[in-house]
Amino acid sequence: MRLHPTGARHPVRLLYLGYYAKKLDWPTYKRSLDYFSQEIGCSKLHLIMGSVVDSLTHNVSPLEYFQFGFPRLEYDEKTNWAGSGFMYEYQLVMNPRSTRQVLDDKRQFFKRYRKFIRHKVFALEELESDVSAFESLQNAGKGKCVLKLHDGKCGAQVRIVDAAAWDRSEFLSEIRRGGYDMAEEFIVQHADLQMLSPSAVNTVRIITQLNRRNEVEILGCRLRISVNSPVDNLAAGNIAAPIDETSGLVCGPAVYGDVFKPKETEHPVTKTRIVGFQVPYWAECLQLARDAANHDWSNRSIGWDIVVTEDGPGLIEGNHDWCKLVWQLPVEAGLRPVLDRHWNEYVERDQRN
Numbered sequence: 001m002r003l004h005p006t007g008a009r010h011p012v013r014l015l016y017l018g019y020y021a022k023k024l025d026w027p028t029y030k031r032s033l034d035y036f037s038q039e040i041g042c043s044k045l046h047l048i049m050g051s052v053v054d055s056l057t058h059n060v061s062p063l064e065y066f067q068f069g070f071p072r073l074e075y076d077e078k079t080n081w082a083g084s085g086f087m088y089e090y091q092l093v094m095n096p097r098s099t100r101q102v103l104d105d106k107r108q109f110f111k112r113y114r115k116f117i118r119h120k121v122f123a124l125e126e127l128e129s130d131v132s133a134f135e136s137l138q139n140a141g142k143g144k145c146v147l148k149l150h151d152g153k154c155g156a157q158v159r160i161v162d163a164a165a166w167d168r169s170e171f172l173s174e175i176r177r178g179g180y181d182m183a184e185e186f187i188v189q190h191a192d193l194q195m196l197s198p199s200a201v202n203t204v205r206i207i208t209q210l211n212r213r214n215e216v217e218i219l220g221c222r223l224r225i226s227v228n229s230p231v232d233n234l235a236a237g238n239i240a241a242p243i244d245e246t247s248g249l250v251c252g253p254a255v256y257g258d259v260f261k262p263k264e265t266e267h268p269v270t271k272t273r274i275v276g277f278q279v280p281y282w283a284e285c286l287q288l289a290r291d292a293a294n295h296d297w298s299n300r301s302i303g304w305d306i307v308v309t310e311d312g313p314g315l316i317e318g319n320h321d322w323c324k325l326v327w328q329l330p331v332e333a334g335l336r337p338v339l340d341r342h343w344n345e346y347v348e349r350d351q352r353n
Contacts, residue, residue, distance in 0.1 A: 013056045016085045020061045028258070032066035035260060040071055047071060054078060059085035067259050067325065068334065080334030082324045090339055091301060093346065094209075095320035099298035103320045106150045106182055116292050118307070118314030119185040123150070124175055127183060134168045137183060144186035147175055158231065160186060190280045190308045196272045200226035203305045204243070204285055204313070207322055208293035210300040212345040216293045218286070219301075219338060220327050221245050223279060225254055228269055234326050239264055241274055242330040248282025250274055255329045285313045292318065301342070303327075 033044045051062040054070050060083025065071075068081045082090075095103070102108045110121045120140055122133045137145045143164030149157045159178060163171060175183060188194075193202045207219040221243035224232040232238050239254035253263035254274050265275045279285065289304045292315060303322025306313050328335050 013059060013085060016059075016088075017052065017055055017062075020055065020063070020084070024061075024063060029063055029066070031260065032063070036066060036071045042071075055083075055085075059083050059089075061085070067257075067329070069259075077334070080336050081328065082334065082336040082339060084324070086336065086339075087321070087324050090343060091321055093343075094301035095299040100320040102296070103299060103302065103318045104151055106148065106152070106317065109317060112296065113292060113315055113318070116288060116295070116315040118309060118311065119187050121182065121184040124172075124181045124183075127172060127175070131168065134163070134171060137163045137185060140185040142186065142188070145183050146186055147178060147180040148182045148184065149179070150181050160230065187307050188309060190310055192278070192280050193308060195270065196274070196277060197226045197232075197267055197270060199228050199269075200230050200232050200238075201307055201316075202226055202232050203307055203316055204279060205240070205303055205305055205322070205326055206285065206289035207303045207327060208289050208301070209342055210293060210297060211342065214297055216290045217342075218245055218289070220331075220335070221286075222326050222330055223250055223254075223277070224305075224326065225267065225274070227267075234323065240326045240330050241277075243279060243282075245286070248279040248285070250277040250279070252330060257325055257329070259329070280308050281312050288313050288315065300346075 033047055036047055037044050050071065051065040054060060054065050055062050058070075058078050058081065060068065060070070060081060064081075064083045068078075068083070070078055070081075102112050106121075107123045110117060120136055122137070127133050143162055144160055145163045147159045147161060152158065157180075159180070161174065163183075166174065175181070187201050189201045196202060203224050205222045205224055207221075209217045209219050211217055223241045223243055224234065225239045225241065226232040227238050229236055229238055234240050234257040237256070237258070239256055241250045241254035242252045243249070244251040252275065253265045255263050266273050285306050285308065288306060292304055293302060299318075299320055301320075301322070303319040305316040305319070307316050
């Protein structure tokens with residue numbers, strides 16, 4: 001039997017603490033100490049010790065101790081939150097290293113899931129060998145295209161360029177000079193989403209899980225919204241809001257990854273109303289996520305990023321390490337029991353086999 005994520009031994013989590021310390025956003029951690037020390041009236045040393053103890057006990061990072069509001073919570077409430085350690089262990093089993101590469105490598109992803117993708121995407125090798133590939137980029141997306149790395153994360157290492165301004169040789173030189181290895185058509189999002197936030201393509205995140213009967217279950221739906229940013233990732237300072245699965249309406253205010261910032265009921269720049277916003281083509285978005293999850297059962301728990309255009313939705317990417325903050329913070333609730341159920345089903349299935 002595989003060890004349940006909640007049952008990992010403390011020595012393993014001590015290794016996690018070393019990783020967290022190396023990656024920790026220390027300014028935010030210190031700001032969190034100041035805030036909670038004043039709010040609940042306890043010493044910073046007490047909070048530091050609490051963040052370490054709860055990291056070992058509840059498999060969260062020391063920063064998540066504050067992001068999830070653990071200083072205010074009772075023990076039983078803390079057990080409901082899925083933190084970094086828990087998610088690492090859960091996703092490693094649901095999306096094994098042997099199969100998750102198709103989601104990590106955008107070149108493989110676009111080949112495997114091409115039928116669900118609306119925009120044109122080419123690897124550098126394709127652009128070098130096929131003259132028509134460059135021409136199709138020039139003729140799509142108003143002549144703009146997006147340069148990327150095949151393994152780029154969180155919107156990092158992305159550049160928007162005007163392909164129509166160069167000839168093919170100049171374009172290829174620019175890609176190589178920037179260290180990129182992919183180019184894709186610039187996506188023009190639906191007018192409603194453009195009105196909400198025009199600084200970037202705002203994507204729908206739908207998280208799917210295959211249960212033990214290989215049926216697709218929806219774990220959560222979120223709208224990721226850019227705030228004066230060329231990307232919409234929460235980690236880049238943007239916001240995310242919950243979407244009602246049935247109606248496609250945004251059913252709560254948007255939140256930042258920085259939990260000290262206020263919630264947003266309307267966009268802070270465009271002033272477009274967020275709560276009550278209707279995601280276009282909602283039924284089609286849900287069906288797309290379900291179809292993509294059913295397309296390949298080798299990865300069982302995936303966060304799909306979906307773009308909505310005037311012609312309907314299309315896949316951008318699938319994430320095997322989908323973000324626990326985007327999932328939980330917008331609904332202000334710990335959702336780990338949902339994953340516990342799927343973990344237990346998975347173990348039971350393995351035992352029968």
